[in-house]
Amino acid sequence: MNSDAAVSYTLGELAERLDARLIGDADLRVSGLSTLTDAGPGDLAFLANRAYLKYLAGTGAGAVLVHPAHGEACPCPRLELDNPYLGYAKLSHLFDPLNNRPRQAVHSTATVSPSAAVGERVEIGANCVIEAGVEIGDDCVIGPGCVIGADTVVGAGSRLHANVTVYHGVTIGKRAILHSGSVIGGDGFGFAHDGKQWEKIAQLGGVSLGDDVEVGSCSSIDRGALGDTLIGSGVKIDSQVQIAHNVQIGDHSALAGCVGIAGSTKVGRHCLLGGGVGLSGHLTLTDGVQVTGMSLVTNSILEPGVYSSGTGSMSNSQWRKNAVRFKQLDEIAKRLHRLERDMRDT
Amino acid sequence: MNSDAAVSYTLGELAERLDARLIGDADLRVSGLSTLTDAGPGDLAFLANRAYLKYLAGTGAGAVLVHPAHGEACPCPRLELDNPYLGYAKLSHLFDPLNNRPRQAVHSTATVSPSAAVGERVEIGANCVIEAGVEIGDDCVIGPGCVIGADTVVGAGSRLHANVTVYHGVTIGKRAILHSGSVIGGDGFGFAHDGKQWEKIAQLGGVSLGDDVEVGSCSSIDRGALGDTLIGSGVKIDSQVQIAHNVQIGDHSALAGCVGIAGSTKVGRHCLLGGGVGLSGHLTLTDGVQVTGMSLVTNSILEPGVYSSGTGSMSNSQWRKNAVRFKQLDEIAKRLHRLERDMRDT
Amino acid sequence: MNSDAAVSYTLGELAERLDARLIGDADLRVSGLSTLTDAGPGDLAFLANRAYLKYLAGTGAGAVLVHPAHGEACPCPRLELDNPYLGYAKLSHLFDPLNNRPRQAVHSTATVSPSAAVGERVEIGANCVIEAGVEIGDDCVIGPGCVIGADTVVGAGSRLHANVTVYHGVTIGKRAILHSGSVIGGDGFGFAHDGKQWEKIAQLGGVSLGDDVEVGSCSSIDRGALGDTLIGSGVKIDSQVQIAHNVQIGDHSALAGCVGIAGSTKVGRHCLLGGGVGLSGHLTLTDGVQVTGMSLVTNSILEPGVYSSGTGSMSNSQWRKNAVRFKQLDEIAKRLHRLERDMRDT
Known part of the structure; x- marks a missing residue:
């Protein structure tokens, strides 16, 4: 069977x-x-x-x-x-x-531009669309339903699973693995406000992935506004991750599921971001930073180490009491200070 | 019209x-x-x-x-x-x-492997790709653009909406509903570190979904490293959910949008996970656990009940004052303790 | 090249x-x-x-x-x-x-229903599926692999990038930009419990997008249970966003990446939701509300302004001490209160 x-x-x-x-x-x-x-x-x-x-x-x-x-x-x-x-x-x-599995060739239902350059031993699945000027290196496997936009380069030995979308002007290194539903090179979220409404800023940069990068299912890496979004070599990205325009990720860093990184933030080499971590925009994280799951980082981190935010989980009844007190925390601290002062004065 | x-x-x-x-x-x-x-x-x-x-x-x-x-x-x-x-x-x-709507048959543009076993009254949409050894039960509807990988089984009466991707070696029970953009069976996030870089671990397990499972738009359920990721019968999964490798979800549990569950965690039967909830890896949640929205759970929960983490929202100006105090919380607690001691001693 | x-x-x-x-x-x-x-x-x-x-x-x-x-x-x-x-x-x-780029026409591999009404100067990419009763306005570009469900309307001048899925009965205004992997009109997450298991509620409403709406890669907007999910004109939605059934977003609001909004919540005009923000269901946010990144909002917000939740990030060792104290916060507050009383009484 x-x-x-x-x-x-x-x-x-x-x-x-x-x-x-x-x-x-x-x-x-x-x-x-x-x-x-x-x-x-x-x-x-x-x-x-x-x-x-x-x-x-x-x-x-x-x-x-x-x-x-x-x-x-x-x-x-x-x-x-x-x-x-x-x-x-x-x-x-x-x-x-x-x-x-025996390697297939280019499927008869694939639409490959005559100006695309396809290497040796490349498998291109059913219903793929390979646009003008695309270069696909040797030994790649492009799964069914993938769309690769104009002038994009896919390095040798890469595998795109079914239904991956890569926009135009993207560079993907060697031995990449892109999982289904992932999208590389969609527009970054850039708008100017004219006082009444948002004016879109065309996203003229691209995305560049180093060698040996893996991107999980349904993850998205947006193209740069001007200049490229840069993903280093050996970077491993899990499913449901969002990487915004002009982000830079250093070599060999790993991002667990549901991470979101806002625009222009730079993550160093050998960093580890736990599941659901959020990084604000325009930050710098130095090499070797680890951030634990679901933490939000709003300031640059210049020392290697482990960082966290949030509160631990507890029973809802216990949590309700404590969460109410969190809203009084500044007042509590001030009352404590007054008490200390009064104590000293007695 | x-x-x-x-x-x-x-x-x-x-x-x-x-x-x-x-x-x-x-x-x-x-x-x-x-x-x-x-x-x-x-x-x-x-x-x-x-x-x-x-x-x-x-x-x-x-x-x-x-x-x-x-x-x-x-x-x-x-x-x-x-x-x-x-x-x-x-x-x-x-x-x-x-x-x-009148049921269609197999669309002329679909690519169905001769070794696939397709049941009675099955609709297969335009540009679908059904790979070798796939079994599709009676009365299924496979929407346009779906890709079903080799040896996967889809139970009778299931509906895959357009552009769903199911990898090879996945088992889907009866009457499943999979929404567009969902991906079942992408690789789990598994790597060994060789001291310098990440070595990928092939994900050799599959995914098994029970009967009557629904998966929302753009959700992903990763395949197991060894052994299957297991989703019980009657489990309802909303949009933008990420389920990592070797997770187990008990029957009739419901996961709201944007939930993320890390590898090998076991969720019991009749659990409810609110929107954006995160579960760390290798945990056990017993039957009947509810977790409120955007809570992070980092320890196993062995008693049924409602659990929460986080802080309530407030105006940013109020929040800033309290969040600063959160960073002093341990010190505040110690000062309070000293004050209590001093008070007793007076 | x-x-x-x-x-x-x-x-x-x-x-x-x-x-x-x-x-x-x-x-x-x-x-x-x-x-x-x-x-x-x-x-x-x-x-x-x-x-x-x-x-x-x-x-x-x-x-x-x-x-x-x-x-x-x-x-x-x-x-x-x-x-x-x-x-x-x-x-x-x-x-x-x-x-x-020179505009293409309808690609020979596209499947366009004879009952679809396609405007002037419309480009329809390879392997697109345009179902019965669809209306596509003038000057639209529908990228390869898109599926547009029956009776959906796409306004003039819109661009759907590759592999976008729009379900049946959706209305999209003029000049929309929908990025790859986005899904408009999947089922809302609606179930009735019969005491033992979940009974699905068919989602009979649609989705309506105003003019000049942009939706990022891999984002999902679910159809209404009864009545439509409503996205106002000029609304900008980033990547990996989840909008549940019957949500309403007012004109010119902007939602950053990874936002999740639960069912039936109404967001006003000119609101800004930071990355990863979560809104509970059935809330109302008035016009001009801003919510900072990764905040959870569980109550309606009736005054414009900036709102936040959560704690700032810190080193994990510092965080552990404070997070433990968070669980004692109610007790700390009570002890402080007793101390104040004792102090007054001395």
């Missing part, structure tokens, strides 16, 4: 790929990846978190990826390496059915 | 459908549903909220759905039943033009 | 368009818009913010848009007018490649 051919690998092959130490039968084949508790005899499991060590001895896995320190406790063949989680990440792609 | 044929029903037909008590002419026809204040003589109105009782006597409706306790006050024919709001819900579908 | 023909304008032409005072050579041509610091000799720059005055003397621009008060400091030809930012907005459209 399943349209994918099953894949399998010997432990010897996998050990070689990871440069891992194999203890066990090099010819044993595994055809899936799984957790210690769910794995069966045809699966490779992994132990990457000490909290799951208790499941190691009882695992039904055919083999396990494990740190050398835990190798002895392993009831089955094992691949030992220093970072089993990274090893799992690397091997995971071998088991992805998307990577094991 | 309107392309829909008008529909109308007799009060007798409607009473029978709802098992309601009819007081009035069974042959009277109504051709629309409306509120008490907007209804005209061809409309059926309803009284479902005591706050609107004052409008009952003066309604221009041709007939009214009403609780027996308010029947006497009704100036027109009426259908009496214990839950008029539920009655309105049930009848509303009769007046939906989407349900009164 | 670039598929757009270069455009250029003489300063004389631009002065006439803006009714600006030209000081310099009327025949000088400019072919781009830029900032003072980035502009080259072929560019027109602008000074709209006093903070950039320091860059005026050193600009490499060919000409500058400037307030008369700063004209003297200008090292190059200039266009003087009272609101240079508005002037920049107006001129920006001249340099937008989208406005300088």
